[in-house]
Amino acid sequence: MKNILNLVTIAVVSLMLLNGCSDNKLRALIVTGPDGSGNTAKSALQKILENSGKFNVEIAESPAEGQDMSIYSPDFTSFDVVVLDYIGEKWPSETRERFVKYVKDGGGVLVFGESAYAFPDWDEYGRLIGIGGNRDNSAAPYMYLNGNGEIMTYESINDTVNATTAVHDFVIQVTGSGGPVFEGMNHRWLHLADVLHSDLKLLSDSVTVLAMAYANRKSGGNGKNMPVMAENVFGKGRVFSVFIGCLKEGASPAALQDAGLILAVQRGAEWAATGQVTQQLPEDLPNIAAAFVLPNYKFYSLNDLFVNAKNYEYGKPEKFLYLISNRIRKAKGNKQKLAVFEDKILEVMQSDDATIECKNYLCRDLSSIGTEKSIPVLEKLKENEKTADMARFALERIKSSLNK
Amino acid sequence: MSKSKLSRRSFLKRGAAVTAGASLFPTVVPASVLGLNGAVPPSDRIVMGLVGSGGMGNYDMKQFLQKKETRVVAACDVDNRRLISTKARIDKHYGNNDARIYKDFIDFFDNEKLDAVILALPDHWHSIIAVTAANKGLDIYGEKPLSRTIKEGRAIVDAVQKNNVIWQTGSWQRSVPNFKRAAELVRNGVLGKITHVEVGLPDGRQSIGTPPVKPVPEGVDWDLWLGPAPKVPFRGVLHFNWRWILDYSGGQLTDWAGHHVDIAHWGLGFDDKSPVKIKGKGIYPVNGIYNVPVEYLIEAEYENGLPMTIANARYFVDKRRNGLWPKVGAQNYGMGPVWFGENGWIQVNRSGLWASDPELLKVPEEELKIKLYDSKDHWQNFLDCIKTRKKTITPVETAHNSISVALTGEIAMMTEQELLWDRKTETFTNSDYANRLLSRPFREPWRIPEI
Numbered sequence: 110m111k112n113i114l115n116l117v118t119i120a121v122v123s124l125m126l127l128n129g130c131s132d133n134k135l136r137a138l139i140v141t142g143p144d145g146s147g148n149t150a151k152s153a154l155q156k157i158l159e160n161s162g163k164f165n166v167e168i169a170e171s172p173a174e175g176q177d178m179s180i181y182s183p184d185f186t187s188f189d190v191v192v193l194d195y196i197g198e199k200w201p202s203e204t205r206e207r208f209v210k211y212v213k214d215g216g217g218v219l220v221f222g223e224s225a226y227a228f229p230d231w232d233e234y235g236r237l238i239g240i241g242g243n244r245d246n247s248a249a250p251y252m253y254l255n256g257n258g259e260i261m262t263y264e265s266i267n268d269t270v271n272a273t274t275a276v277h278d279f280v281i282q283v284t285g286s287g288g289p290v291f292e293g294m295n296h297r298w299l300h301l302a303d304v305l306h307s308d309l310k311l312l313s314d315s316v317t318v319l320a321m322a323y324a325n326r327k328s329g330g331n332g333k334n335m336p337v338m339a340e341n342v343f344g345k346g347r348v349f350s351v352f353i354g355c356l357k358e359g360a361s362p363a364a365l366q367d368a369g370l371i372l373a374v375q376r377g378a379e380w381a382a383t384g385q386v387t388q389q390l391p392e393d394l395p396n397i398a399a400a401f402v403l404p405n406y407k408f409y410s411l412n413d414l415f416v417n418a419k420n421y422e423y424g425k426p427e428k429f430l431y432l433i434s435n436r437i438r439k440a441k442g443n444k445q446k447l448a449v450f451e452d453k454i455l456e457v458m459q460s461d462d463a464t465i466e467c468k469n470y471l472c473r474d475l476s477s478i479g480t481e482k483s484i485p486v487l488e489k490l491k492e493n494e495k496t497a498d499m500a501r502f503a504l505e506r507i508k509s510s511l512n513k
Numbered sequence: 514m515s516k517s518k519l520s521r522r523s524f525l526k527r528g529a530a531v532t533a534g535a536s537l538f539p540t541v542v543p544a545s546v547l548g549l550n551g552a553v554p555p556s557d558r559i560v561m562g563l564v565g566s567g568g569m570g571n572y573d574m575k576q577f578l579q580k581k582e583t584r585v586v587a588a589c590d591v592d593n594r595r596l597i598s599t600k601a602r603i604d605k606h607y608g609n610n611d612a613r614i615y616k617d618f619i620d621f622f623d624n625e626k627l628d629a630v631i632l633a634l635p636d637h638w639h640s641i642i643a644v645t646a647a648n649k650g651l652d653i654y655g656e657k658p659l660s661r662t663i664k665e666g667r668a669i670v671d672a673v674q675k676n677n678v679i680w681q682t683g684s685w686q687r688s689v690p691n692f693k694r695a696a697e698l699v700r701n702g703v704l705g706k707i708t709h710v711e712v713g714l715p716d717g718r719q720s721i722g723t724p725p726v727k728p729v730p731e732g733v734d735w736d737l738w739l740g741p742a743p744k745v746p747f748r749g750v751l752h753f754n755w756r757w758i759l760d761y762s763g764g765q766l767t768d769w770a771g772h773h774v775d776i777a778h779w780g781l782g783f784d785d786k787s788p789v790k791i792k793g794k795g796i797y798p799v800n801g802i803y804n805v806p807v808e809y810l811i812e813a814e815y816e817n818g819l820p821m822t823i824a825n826a827r828y829f830v831d832k833r834r835n836g837l838w839p840k841v842g843a844q845n846y847g848m849g850p851v852w853f854g855e856n857g858w859i860q861v862n863r864s865g866l867w868a869s870d871p872e873l874l875k876v877p878e879e880e881l882k883i884k885l886y887d888s889k890d891h892w893q894n895f896l897d898c899i900k901t902r903k904k905t906i907t908p909v910e911t912a913h914n915s916i917s918v919a920l921t922g923e924i925a926m927m928t929e930q931e932l933l934w935d936r937k938t939e940t941f942t943n944s945d946y947a948n949r950l951l952s953r954p955f956r957e958p959w960r961i962p963e964i
Binding site for chain 2: 256257295297299393395396397398399400401402423424425426427428431432434435438439440441442447469473476477478498499501502503505506507509510513
């Protein structure tokens with residue numbers, strides 16, 4: 110027994126050594142302002158990055174407005190990626206210089222939301238982010254994208270155009286191949302309750318737009334495709350920018366809870382840190398058909414889906430049921446995989462705390478994948494007036510298939 | 514037209530939920546029509562009724578009202594509001610108050626002495642009512658798609674054939690010169706050997722989210738509207754928008770395959786051919802009451818190895834952007850069939866007819882040896898065939914064949930498998946899982962009537 114304990118101890122210790130104190134995770138630093146400073150995404154960004162399982166996250170809050178900024182000097186070089194959620198005062202010059210050097214030497218940066226509007230008179234920052242706003246003095250041109258996702262520029266902005274749209278839902282369209290960040294994702298998805306910027310400028314020739322959205326005039330846009338995600342190189346460093354997720358007053362947190370935005374941040378941060386994306390895509394992906402919102406910034410396990418599906422009632426989100434159906438489709442007829450779903454569904458069917466609506470919905474899926482073992486459970490549901498119709502629905506298909 | 518009266522028992526005891534005898538106005542003896550100025554004597558007029566008085570039903574009815582040889586006498590719908598407006602339309606046309614209206618199709622078929630009927634219903638109702646009408650010996654103008662599932666489509670074909678009634682499908686594009694010309698050119702080998710076919714159909718509707726349960730609008734019999742479909746509470750989706758819910762429809766794919774896949778087949782001479790292999794990928798909503806795929810890509814292969822790609826238009830627009838699809842005019846948003854052959858391509862849709870080389874479109878009609886069925890007026894063609902007892906331009910077998918591509922493609926999307934299709938038995942030979950989806954169990958007491 111003692112030997113076994115020793116072995117276990119050795120195993121644990123060696124694992125710790127192998128992973129180092131950082132668990133082999135990438136180190137991310139969120140550079141942001143204090144609460145109430147308008148940098149509202151920091152806790153969401155922290156959760157998003159941590160939930161990827163890929164990052165350890167620290168936060169470096171700047172002093173509150175009016176306080177001594179000269180002491181603000183995060184140690185950028187201890188991190189693999191610096192996440193900017195910052196729209197506050199200008200940093201001290203020494204801090205700015207160290208940040209530029211960090212990036213030039215190969216450091217990663219994720220520019221989030223209004224950070225693309227920060228530091229209006231710091232030109233090098235502009236070149237570093239590649240696309241940004243609030244740079245009235247800059248000679249750089251305004252920009253948008255044509256239908257093919259190519260960058261177009263123009264010199265002056267029409268006075269009647271608003272800088273930002275109203276809060277509205279829009280479709281995000283990946284341009285070109287989308288690169289490693291968007292590989293395997295649907296190249297169009299619906300994004301909820303957010304704003305697009307009409308006044309972005311092109312600040313570097315090396316920037317590539319990876320995703321765009323149409324800023325329709327009805328919502329106060331300029332009637333053009335505007336960038337929502339981009340990548341840039343600066344020295345040896347990589348910069349990934351997300352121009353949406355600006356939580357203006359009245360905006361819905363759904364903007365930050367969009368599964369597509371979450372994936373872009375998680376994967377974009379890894380790309381900025383390392384130049385590649387090793388994170389596996391989740392089973393459930395956002396698409397254009399309907400918004401996919403993750404209130405806890407976390408994708409679902411199969412168990413999560415069934416636990417939540419049990420509470421379904423008409424008029425409540427269908428999400429968990431639909432995701433189950435989607436996953437069943439993705440099993441591509443594989444019997445072992447379908448058997449797992451059948452077991453899970455039968456568990457729900459026999460559970461007292463699952464709603465009638467949930468059971469009735471799942472009868473549709475069970476009808477196509479159910480085997481003999483579903484029959485007794487369905488026969489029992491048939492005895493209940495409220496589930497009888499749908500139990501018959503499933504039984505009819507299953508039995509006709511077994512009779513062949 | 515003396516077929517036995519429909520037995521109410523053929524639908525079992527339908528219980529108190531569906532009230533018997535739901536016609537809103539007392540049945541009256543048909544008014545004399547002698548006073549009309551039509552050239553056709555009343556006794557020779559084709560007496561018609563309408564089941565499903567929504568957008569398409571009223572559109573079709575309008576076409577028939579305008580024909581001298583018809584007399585539209587009755588309409589049936591589960592929504593009183595629509596019945597009242599439809600009756601007003603009919604009565605206004607004839608200048609009387611004679612149109613009879615029914616909420617329950619069983620009463621409608623039992624009481625009306627019709628020659629022909631227009632069916633324009635949500636897809637989940639097609640088979641029951643079409644078979645009922647055919648069993649009554651009525652000639653049928655039936656809206657596309659023929660059916661919600663393969664097995665229901667087969668039942669309609671059998672009922673039409675066995676009862677020897679005339680069937681016209683609402684696939685009216687075949688009666689439009691543009692489409693006929695395209696199909697005839699392709700069929701006569703203008704493109705040489707066809708290498709592949711691509712068919713663009715509309716993009717799907719975006720989500721409306723998750724509406725709450727709502728009161729059923731007054732005058733709507735919701736339970737009867739659902740009929741054979743699973744019982745769910747009313748949540749505001751009724752006319753027109755039922756098409757975005759899988760219990761009632763397959764979405765744009767099954768709505769439009771009956772148009773553009775139908776035309777693609779026509780050009781190929783494939784009205785009696787089906788894909789032997791089919792696979793598909795659909796983008797299904799992750800939330801919301803609408804659950805049909807909004808983007809879809811179906812790749813079929815016919816027995817001679819000919820591939821056909823069917824997708825929502827956006828797919829082809831993207832392809833064109835990348836230089837992989839014909840670039841022909843702004844109006845042509847990825848819609849319609851494109852036949853690709855050794856000599857180039859031809860594309861047709863409702864905005865026009867295009868070819869890789871305009872010369873391809875100039876081949877004189879006299880030089881085209883194979884003549885396709887000629888109809889200049891889809892509704893007139895139906896009436897003509899009622900008189901001649903010949904097949905219409907889009908008979909039931911063709912409708913079934915055309916929609917089967919979409920319905921098997923839909924199953925391929927639902928199973929994400931490459932499926933092998935046996936046209937003879939109308940089953941998949943490699944997936945029990947897929948075969949289960951060839952029909953949808955009906956809610957009791959509904960069933961397809963015996964044929």
